[in-house]
Amino acid sequence: MDRALDLTAGLGRAAILVLRGAGAVALFAAEALLHLLRPPFYGRLFLRAFVEIAWFSLPVVALTAVFTGMVLALQSYTGFARFNAEGAVANVVVLSITRELGPVLAGLMVAGRIGAAFAAEIGTMRVTDQIDALTTLSTNPMKYLVAPRLLAGTLALPLLVVVADILGVMGGWLIGTQQLGFASGAYLKATFDFLETWDVVSGLIKAAVFGFIVTLMGCWCGYNSGGGAQGVGRATTAAVVSSSILILASDYVLTAMMFSR
Amino acid sequence: MSGGTTPKIRLRGLAKAFGPKVVLDGVDLDIRAGHSMVILGGSGSGKSVTLKCILGLIQPDAGLIEVDGQDLSKLTRREREALNDRIGMLFQNGALFDSLPVWENVCFKLLAQRRITRRAARDKAAEVLAQVGLAASVGDLSPAELSGGMQKRVGLARAIAAEPDIIFFDEPTTGLDPIMGAVIDGLIVDCVKRLGATAVSITHDMASARRIGDDAAMIHKGKIVWTGAAATLGATGNALVDQFAKGEREGPIQMELRR
Ligand SMILES: Nc1ncnc2c1ncn2[C@@H]1O[C@H](COP(=O)(O)OP(=O)(O)O)[C@@H](O)[C@H]1O
Ligand SMILES: [Mg+2]
Numbered sequence: 001m002d003r004a005l006d007l008t009a010g011l012g013r014a015a016i017l018v019l020r021g022a023g024a025v026a027l028f029a030a031e032a033l034l035h036l037l038r039p040p041f042y043g044r045l046f047l048r049a050f051v052e053i054a055w056f057s058l059p060v061v062a063l064t065a066v067f068t069g070m071v072l073a074l075q076s077y078t079g080f081a082r083f084n085a086e087g088a089v090a091n092v093v094v095l096s097i098t099r100e101l102g103p104v105l106a107g108l109m110v111a112g113r114i115g116a117a118f119a120a121e122i123g124t125m126r127v128t129d130q131i132d133a134l135t136t137l138s139t140n141p142m143k144y145l146v147a148p149r150l151l152a153g154t155l156a157l158p159l160l161v162v163v164a165d166i167l168g169v170m171g172g173w174l175i176g177t178q179q180l181g182f183a184s185g186a187y188l189k190a191t192f193d194f195l196e197t198w199d200v201v202s203g204l205i206k207a208a209v210f211g212f213i214v215t216l217m218g219c220w221c222g223y224n225s226g227g228g229a230q231g232v233g234r235a236t237t238a239a240v241v242s243s244s245i246l247i248l249a250s251d252y253v254l255t256a257m258m259f260s261r
Numbered sequence: 262m263s264g265g266t267t268p269k270i271r272l273r274g275l276a277k278a279f280g281p282k283v284v285l286d287g288v289d290l291d292i293r294a295g296h297s298m299v300i301l302g303g304s305g306s307g308k309s310v311t312l313k314c315i316l317g318l319i320q321p322d323a324g325l326i327e328v329d330g331q332d333l334s335k336l337t338r339r340e341r342e343a344l345n346d347r348i349g350m351l352f353q354n355g356a357l358f359d360s361l362p363v364w365e366n367v368c369f370k371l372l373a374q375r376r377i378t379r380r381a382a383r384d385k386a387a388e389v390l391a392q393v394g395l396a397a398s399v400g401d402l403s404p405a406e407l408s409g410g411m412q413k414r415v416g417l418a419r420a421i422a423a424e425p426d427i428i429f430f431d432e433p434t435t436g437l438d439p440i441m442g443a444v445i446d447g448l449i450v451d452c453v454k455r456l457g458a459t460a461v462s463i464t465h466d467m468a469s470a471r472r473i474g475d476d477a478a479m480i481h482k483g484k485i486v487w488t489g490a491a492a493t494l495g496a497t498g499n500a501l502v503d504q505f506a507k508g509e510r511e512g513p514i515q516m517e518l519r520r
Contacts (some may be wrong), residue, residue: 040373121360129356132318136350136417138342138373 016151020238028142028215028223032150035143042148049152053114053211054159056183060109065164068101069093069171077180090179090190093172098203099259102164103157104251107210110157111243115218116150119239122222131223146219150212157211165200202258209254210247217243267330269294269427269459270315275324276433276483277310280455284310286483288324292476296459297453301505306480308463309353312429317341318348328427346374349425353432355416357404363390363415364520365402370423387419393448408461410441417445421452428453434469446472453475467494467506479505481514 122145125131134141169191176182218239225235229231262516266290275288284307292298302308303501313319315326317333326333349370357366364386371377377385387397393414402411413433420428430449434442446469453460462473470477473490479502487499495506504512 040375125358128354129352130358132313132360133350133352133356134318135318136316136345136348137370138346138423185514 005226013061015019025049025216025220028146028220029150030145031142032216032219035140035147036151038143040143042144045144046148046152049149049215050156053110053152054156057106057110057113057156057160058163060113061106061160062167064105064109065097065102065167066171066174068105069085069168069173070175072096072101072168072228073172073175073180076121077176077191086180087190089176089182090172090187091194092175093168093197094191094195096197097172100203100251100255103203103210103238104204104247106157106160106164106207107214107247108244110153110160110211111214111217111240111247112236114153115214115221115239115243116176116236118215118218118221119225119236122146122219123225123235124222125221125228125230126225127214141223146223149215149219153215155211157207157214161204165203183238204252205258206251206254209250213250214243217246266294268292268327268330270461271325271327271330272311272315273325273327273429275311275314275326276322277307277314277319278322283483285314285324288480288483288485290478290485292461294459295457296475297462297473297491298451298476298478299462299464299470300478300480301464301470301494301502302480303505304465307483308480309431311480312350312431312461312463313475316345316348316429323374333355335354342399346370346423347426349420349423349428349458351413351416351420351428351430351433355404355412357412357419359404361404363402363404363407366404366415367400367422368415369419374423376423385422386418389422390415392421392452394444398409400435408435410445413437413441413445417448417452421456422457426456426458428456428458428460430460430473432463432465434464434466439468442466442469449473470494472510 024063034252072093077086077090080086080088122131125145131141131145134144173184173187173191176187177184221235221239221242222232225231270292272288272290272497275285277285288307288311292379295495300311308510310319314321315328315333316492333341333344358369362370364383365372367386367389368377368382371385372379372382383400386400387458388397390397395411395414395418399407399411399415404415407415417430417433420430433449434445437445449460449462450473460473464473469489471494476488477491477494478485478488479499480486481501487502489497495503497506500513504514
C-alpha cells in the first residue's frame with residue numbers, strides 16, 4: 001500500500017516536473033518568436049546560423065540519405081519478393097524517404113550537430129557572463145541569440161530535407177538499377193507515378209517543425225546552463241537527448257494528424 | 262554621507278538568497294553622484310551579486326534600489342532598458358564576445374544603439390582603444406588572442422565606449438601583475454574623471470582601492486559593515502576593515518575553511 005503510494009507520488013512529482021519544464025520551454029519559445037516580429041532584426045546572425053545549419057550539415061545529411069535509400073531498396077526488394085511484389089520497390093523507397101525517413105533522419109543528424117553546438121555556444125556564453133554582458137550593452141539576448149537561430153533552424157531543415165529526398169531516391173535508384181535489375185527509366189517512372197505533392201510537402205512541414213525543435217532545445221539548454229564546464233557539458237547532452245526524443249514524439253503526432261483518414 | 266542631495270544610487274535592505282544560501286541580507290548603501298565608490302569584501306561575499314541586482318540581471322528577493330531617486334522596481338521594461346543604456350559594466354572575467362573581433366566588442370553598444378555605422382565603428386574602436394593604451398591593430402584580433410591584461414583593457418574600453426554616466430568595475434585588477442594593476446587603476450581614474458561618471462568598483466586590493474576610490478564600503482556576511490573615505494583604509498578603526506586591509510589571519514573575520 002505504502003509502496004503504491006510512493007510510486008504514484010513519485011510519478012506525480014515527475015509529471016509535475018515535466019509539465020513545468022514544458023511550460024517554461026513554451027514561454028521561452030513564445031518570447032523568442034515575439035522578438036522576430038519587432039526590430040531590430042539581426043539578419044547577419046540569422047544568415048550565419050542558416051549557413052551553419054544548412055550548408056555544414058549537408059555532408060552528414062547527404063550521406064545518411066544516400067545510404068538509407070540504398071538500404072531501403074535492398075530491404076524492400078528481398079522482403080517483397082516473398083509475395084511477388086518486387087515491383088513496389090521504387091514506390092516504397094520514395095514514400096518512406098519523403099514522408100518519413102528524410103525529415104526524421106535529417107532532424108536527428110541536425111540534433112546531433114546543431115543542437116549540441118548551439119547548447120555549447122550559448123551555455124559557454126551563459127557561464128562566462130556574456131549573456132549578462134549583452135543586456136548591459138543595450139541588446140536583448142533572446143532577440144540576439146535565440147530568435148535568429150530559431151528562424152534559421154525552421155527554414156534550413158526543409159531545405160536539407162529536399163536534398164535528402166533527392167539523394168535518398170538516388171540511392172534507391174542506384175541499387176535498383178545496378179543490383180536488382182530494374183531498368184533506369186522504369187524505376188524512375190515508378191518513383192514519380194505514384195508520388196503525390198502531399199507526400200513531399202508533409203515531409204517538409206515535419207522538417208520545419210523538427211528544425212524548430214532542435215534549435216529551440218539547443219538554445220534553451222544553453223541559455224539555462226548551470227555553472228562551469230560541467231554545466232555546459234550537461235546542457236549539450238540534454239539538448240541532443242531532448243530534441244531527439246521530441247523529434248520522434250512529434251513525428252508520431254504530426255503523422256497522425258496528416259495521414260489519419 | 263552626501264548631506265541632503267539625492268545619491269546617484271541608493272540601496273536599502275537589499276536581500277538575495279540562492280536556495281538556502283543567504284548572500285545579501287539587507288544591504289544599505291548610498292553612492293554619491295560623480296564620485297567613485299569602492300566595495301570591499303571577501304570572495305563570495307556577494308559583491309558581484311550586488312552589482313547584478315542594480316543592473317537588473319538578478320532579481321533581488323527584497324529591498325529598494327534607486328537610481329537618481331527612481332525606484333527601479335517601478336520601471337517599465339523600456340525605462341529599464343533606457344537606464345541600462347546609460348550604465349557601463351566591466352565584468353569580473355571580461356565577458357568579451359569571443360565570436361566577434363575586438364573592435365566590434367568595443368563598439369558593440371554604440372552599434373546596438375545605432376549611434377554609429379559599422380564603417381565608422383572601426384575608427385571609433387581605435388580611438389577608444391587608444392584611451393586604454395592599446396594600438397588600433399588590436400581591434401582586428403579575437404579576444405581569445407589577448408593576454409589577461411589586454412582583455413581587461415578591452416573590457417574597460419567596451420564599458421566606456423558609449424560614454425555612460427554610471428560605470429561598474431567588477432574586480433578590474435584581479436589576476437594582473439601589480440604594475441599592470443596600477444596601470445588599469447590609472448586608466449579607470451582617467452576615464453571616470455573624463456566622463457564625469459559615477460563609478461562603483463569592486464576590489465580585494467587595498468592599494469587599488471585607495472587609488473580608485475573616493476568612498477569605500479565593506480560588505481561582510483550580507484551587510485555593509487563600514488563606509489568611509491577610501492583614503493582612510495588601513496586605519497579606519499573598524500576591526501573588520503582593518504583586518505581585511507592588512508590581510509591578517511587573526512581577527513573578527515573567520516574564514517570558513519570547513520563546512
Ligand atoms: N546565479 C547564481 N546562482 C546561485 N548562486 C549564485 C549565483 N550567483 C552568485 N551565487 C553565489 O552567491 C555568492 C556570492 O557571489 P558573488 O557575488 O559572485 O561573490 P563575490 O563577492 O566574490 O563577487 C557565491 O557564494 C555564489 O556562489
Ligand atoms: Mg565577484
